Amino acid sequence: MPEPFQSAVLDTVLAALSKELSVDTSEAYNDPHISSRLKNEHGVHKARLAHGYFAGWACLADTSPQVALPRELAADVLTSLRVYDTILPMGQVTSSTDVGLRMTISRAATYQDSIYHVAPKNLGGKAWRSSDEYLSVQRTWSNTGFEPLSPCVSFGWLGTQRKAIARNDLDDCDAMTLLGAVDFDMDLVESLAPAFVRAIGIANSHIAESGSRMQGAALAALLNYDVQHYVRRIQEDWVRNGRGAANFGPHMISPEDWVAALVADSTSLCAYGYQGAVAYTPSKAGSFVGLLLSNTHDLLYDLATSNLMSSVMYAAAAAVTKDDLHCIFVTSFMDGIARRYSIGAMHVPSNSLFGDNAMFAAGVWAGFSERYRTWERFVKYSRQISRSPSAEARNIEENARHHRILADFSLLDVAGAWRRVTTGTTRGDVLLVPRVTAVYRPAAAPEIAEGPLPEICATCMVQFKDLLNGCGSDEIRGVEGLPGGVVGCRAVARATAIRRAAIFAASGSCGDVCACRIGCWADIVGYRVLTALMATEKTVSNEEWLLQCYAVWTVMTFPVSVATVLSGFDLSCQMFQDEGAMGARDVLDC
Numbered sequence: 001m002p003e004p005f006q007s008a009v010l011d012t013v014l015a016a017l018s019k020e021l022s023v024d025t026s027e028a029y030n031d032p033h034i035s036s037r038l039k040n041e042h043g044v045h046k047a048r049l050a051h052g053y054f055a056g057w058a059c060l061a062d063t064s065p066q067v068a069l070p071r072e073l074a075a076d077v078l079t080s081l082r083v084y085d086t087i088l089p090m091g092q093v094t095s096s097t098d099v100g101l102r103m104t105i106s107r108a109a110t111y112q113d114s115i116y117h118v119a120p121k122n123l124g125g126k127a128w129r130s131s132d133e134y135l136s137v138q139r140t141w142s143n144t145g146f147e148p149l150s151p152c153v154s155f156g157w158l159g160t161q162r163k164a165i166a167r168n169d170l171d172d173c174d175a176m177t178l179l180g181a182v183d184f185d186m187d188l189v190e191s192l193a194p195a196f197v198r199a200i201g202i203a204n205s206h207i208a209e210s211g212s213r214m215q216g217a218a219l220a221a222l223l224n225y226d227v228q229h230y231v232r233r234i235q236e237d238w239v240r241n242g243r244g245a246a247n248f249g250p251h252m253i254s255p256e257d258w259v260a261a262l263v264a265d266s267t268s269l270c271a272y273g274y275q276g277a278v279a280y281t282p283s284k285a286g287s288f289v290g291l292l293l294s295n296t297h298d299l300l301y302d303l304a305t306s307n308l309m310s311s312v313m314y315a316a317a318a319a320v321t322k323d324d325l326h327c328i329f330v331t332s333f334m335d336g337i338a339r340r341y342s343i344g345a346m347h348v349p350s351n352s353l354f355g356d357n358a359m360f361a362a363g364v365w366a367g368f369s370e371r372y373r374t375w376e377r378f379v380k381y382s383r384q385i386s387r388s389p390s391a392e393a394r395n396i397e398e399n400a401r402h403h404r405i406l407a408d409f410s411l412l413d414v415a416g417a418w419r420r421v422t423t424g425t426t427r428g429d430v431l432l433v434p435r436v437t438a439v440y441r442p443a444a445a446p447e448i449a450e451g452p453l454p455e456i457c458a459t460c461m462v463q464f465k466d467l468l469n470g471c472g473s474d475e476i477r478g479v480e481g482l483p484g485g486v487v488g489c490r491a492v493a494r495a496t497a498i499r500r501a502a503i504f505a506a507s508g509s510c511g512d513v514c515a516c517r518i519g520c521w522a523d524i525v526g527y528r529v530l531t532a533l534m535a536t537e538k539t540v541s542n543e544e545w546l547l548q549c550y551a552v553w554t555v556m557t558f559p560v561s562v563a564t565v566l567s568g569f570d571l572s573c574q575m576f577q578d579e580g581a582m583g584a585r586d587v588l589d590c
């Protein structure tokens, strides 16, 4: 059983707000009237939760119009915690039939040269520490008290809200958002303790600013801090018990509750509070899809840590992953939402929705933050898949080069779309159509060849350097109406250079050892894509920056869908891990 939960922040919040609230807040979370109302509304499990601190949070959102915490967000938090409390494992499902695909997570140094081994995920490597380009960009990117931050953390936590918050409010919101880095265990790092204290102080300074955006931001950030502490206890329990990541999907949790649960557990709620109640509902689509996208890259590690909150495993329980519907779902929303910001859009929103921003940034981050070892795994997986005679392997190859989207769905109803995809009763209920895209020509990125290169044979080196230095007739494919400044940006150029190298390494023209080394190299230099986006962010408009992120993501969708290869392999492979390869707390964080 997990440790009992105690909120470290709610009492201060309630004390600060006692004048504004219409109920006696010091008693709010013990109020029998509120408890029984929640019990009626949400059933026994929620009520059990509601008796505690989170009823206090829900009261804040529910009872006082002057308090800027979106009510639907607080309700989704309760749903999320109920899901965490009640979700059950379906059992360890390392593939029952051996289809010849296998992967061992290992810390041994020799793992690098083996297509059957991969290292654990990490917080973004070390290459950035000696990059003048990154360090100078980082100096002007954030001022949170947590610096220096790796590109993985800078971009993953702060890039996701970059265009959703007014510049004047950014420093405070960034610091408060990093309170969510409890999910990365950053609160357990001694040297970061002052930064956490400072961030809580910033939040406390805003909580009595009634009805303001910063009050919403502060309350949501502190609520998020509580949520991440609450769920960490449960995640640690899952790791200890090791009962697998397979969940019962829609057979146990409704698609609507699942979407709410994932959004509230996104680890970053501050910007929801900042943007307020009206923006919250349309923001959920991007937020959910961004998390699903991360899940498609993260499945191997979710399997290793028995993380039950994986949307890919939810789709697997609904038996739709064989048709790649989890990836098709992502592509449908990425393209659809990108059209909101592209040339010719009816009306480009002046403030980007936080969910949209988070989704596009997640698309970049999942591929280039090094955390998931996306390219190393892509290369190693592709080589195993092409050698496997199994039907499963052919199916993955076929899905990865078959570009489709959902025929009929609404960008405003992500839960409805998730329901259609995961609860259709027969195959074919979900109508798919070909993905319609325009062809764009990226620029070359010779600078990516300037750093340390992989140790590979002379023959491979010649081809490898050619691929990095020139872009030939390379192309990306995305929605129509991407501006020239988007297609021609450095980040897209670097991302396509990395892809050219990785596709070469995945092919038969390269031997296993050279291929593995190119794959590892691709992840190590990936942060230069994030760096380029961080560098341009100040100089381009909201919509242009979101589209730059989108365009980088499209690099991973064509000619081959990287997410399909990664998740398809992980769903069919036999997964092993060396003793202690994944610590009890490298875990579960997306």
Ligand SMILES: [Zn+2]
Pocket: 456, 457, 458, 459, 460, 461, 510, 511, 514
């Ligand atoms: Zn070679």
Ligand SMILES: [Zn+2]
Pocket: 294, 295, 298, 302, 307, 588, 589, 590
């Ligand atoms: Zn994850």
